Amino acid sequence: MIQLSLDGKRLYVTTSLFSGWDKQFYPNMVKEGCVMLQIDVDTKKGGLKANQNFLVDFGKEPHGPALAHEIRYPGGDSTSDIWL
Numbered sequence: 795m796i797q798l799s800l801d802g803k804r805l806y807v808t809t810s811l812f813s814g815w816d817k818q819f820y821p822n823m824v825k826e827g828c829v830m831l832q833i834d835v836d837t838k839k840g841g842l843k844a845n846q847n848f849l850v851d852f853g854k855e856p857h858g859p860a861l862a863h864e865i866r867y868p869g870g871d872s873t874s875d876i877w878l
Contacts (some may be wrong), residue, residue: 795807795861795862795863796808798835802815802835802837804832804833805832805834805835805842806830806831806832807831807833808829808862808863809823810823810828810829810862810863811863816828823861824859824861825859826862827851827852827853827855827858828861828862829849829850829851830843830850830862831845831849831850832845832849832850
């Protein structure tokens with residue numbers, strides 16, 4: 795799943811798409827949890843670059859491995875938040 799920040803400068807990517815499909819096609823990810831990374835978007839020159847300092851491992855969550863789909867932030871920062 796991907797979410798673009800409202801300013802268009804950060805693209806957040808998770809390895810999980812839809813839990814039904816994840817269970818069918820990626821059973822190991824269901825057992826281990828997914829990850830999320832941030833891709834920095836150069837809005838002036840163009841191009842994408844993975845942010846080496848941003849990685850969320852949902853396999854290490856306190857209540858067991860988790861699958862993250864849509865990313866939402868308090869106060870709104872990503873494209874999914876425009877519907878709140």
